[in-house]
Amino acid sequence: MAVYTALSKGEIAAFIRPLDLGTLHSALGVASGIENTNYFVDTATGCYVLTLFERLTADELPFYLHLMKHLAARGIPVPDPVADDAGEILHEINGKPAVIVNRLPGQSVMSPSLVQCRAVGEMLARMHVAGNDYSRHQPNPRGLDWWRATATAARAFLSPDQQSLLASEIAFQEQIALSAARIPQGPVHGDLFRDNVLFEGEQVSGVFDFYFAGIDALLFDIAVCLNDWCVGSGEHDGARVDAFLHGYEAVRRLGAAERSLLPAMRRMGALRFWLSRLSDLHRPREAALLNAHDPTHFERLLRAIRGEG
Numbered sequence: 001m002a003v004y005t006a007l008s009k010g011e012i013a014a015f016i017r018p019l020d021l022g023t024l025h026s027a028l029g030v031a032s033g034i035e036n037t038n039y040f041v042d043t044a045t046g047c048y049v050l051t052l053f054e055r056l057t058a059d060e061l062p063f064y065l066h067l068m069k070h071l072a073a074r075g076i077p078v079p080d081p082v083a084d085d086a087g088e089i090l091h092e093i094n095g096k097p098a099v100i101v102n103r104l105p106g107q108s109v110m111s112p113s114l115v116q117c118r119a120v121g122e123m124l125a126r127m128h129v130a131g132n133d134y135s136r137h138q139p140n141p142r143g144l145d146w147w148r149a150t151a152t153a154a155r156a157f158l159s160p161d162q163q164s165l166l167a168s169e170i171a172f173q174e175q176i177a178l179s180a181a182r183i184p185q186g187p188v189h190g191d192l193f194r195d196n197v198l199f200e201g202e203q204v205s206g207v208f209d210f211y212f213a214g215i216d217a218l219l220f221d222i223a224v225c226l227n228d229w230c231v232g233s234g235e236h237d238g239a240r241v242d243a244f245l246h247g248y249e250a251v252r253r254l255g256a257a258e259r260s261l262l263p264a265m266r267r268m269g270a271l272r273f274w275l276s277r278l279s280d281l282h283r284p285r286e287a288a289l290l291n292a293h294d295p296t297h298f299e300r301l302l303r304a305i306r307g308e309g
């Protein structure tokens, strides 16, 4: 994120007191990320991340928080929300919903090796398998309805050529929606970019930022990853794509229908992030620290996957 809500050390100390996390040693606002306010919080018992939700409401959060608990309980290295004495994992601070999770070890890798691409593919498949029996349901919050609404709002900022690309891509995605609904579905992370994964050497040590998760085609997650992890200077880096898919399929094989829908899903992933970046750019929020992402990157990628690059 950014730090949208500044918290004093005293406020953070008061927040963690009922959670048995020990004395507060330090609290540092985190500059990366764009959705929520995050603080790295170190206490006598360990290192944690405190997140204040700036857009999501308390009603919307249980799907994400329980998904993280579900995956953590099955050995996936994801943040595990800390419960209070009553077993409640969703808290409140300054009138906003808040959660505190363990800080995962490792670093994000912006230029992943083939071995790291394979490792993230394998981890994604493990997440998909582990999420198979997750019982809560919520549609992908960045699905068709959201694209339509966001495209309408973004239109004023686009050239005629961009408007026509947007309209034609949404029409294409509407056409394939039925086929996409017939391939394997389950909880998807929805935003598994390089900055949401941590590595220790070649091993994935953490996957975080589940706040765009929902139930959707598992292939959507694969497409989002290929669009971020396996893109070099052009549309895609074939060696990285192969490494990622080999890793994924070592755990979960793709069906024939999934394979044939992959290019369409990659278009869907590019559309989704083009739209969200446009929306963030043109409707920026107040933040003490905020780094906006470039929408034109995904416009170019979308054109390239459509064969118009």
Ligand SMILES: Nc1ncnc2c1ncn2[C@@H]1O[C@H](COP(=O)(O)OP(=O)(O)O)[C@@H](O)[C@H]1O
Pocket (backbone or CB within 6 Å): 001, 002, 030, 032, 033, 034, 035, 036, 037, 038, 049, 079, 101, 102, 103, 104, 105, 195, 196, 206, 208, 209, 211
């Ligand atoms: N559980 C965690 N363990 C380690 N680092 C984390 C964890 N959660 C967040 N971070 C760090 O905080 C930064 C911002 O988190 P992120 O979830 O991307 O924010 P936002 O939801 O605002 O986009 C990340 O880039 C990462 O460095």
Ligand SMILES: N[C@@H](CCOP(=O)(O)O)C(=O)O
Pocket (backbone or CB within 6 Å): 001, 032, 033, 034, 035, 191, 193, 195, 196, 209, 273, 276, 277, 293
């Ligand atoms: N990954 C998205 C932006 C979402 O921000 P995050 O920091 O919450 O991952 C993008 O690159 O557009």
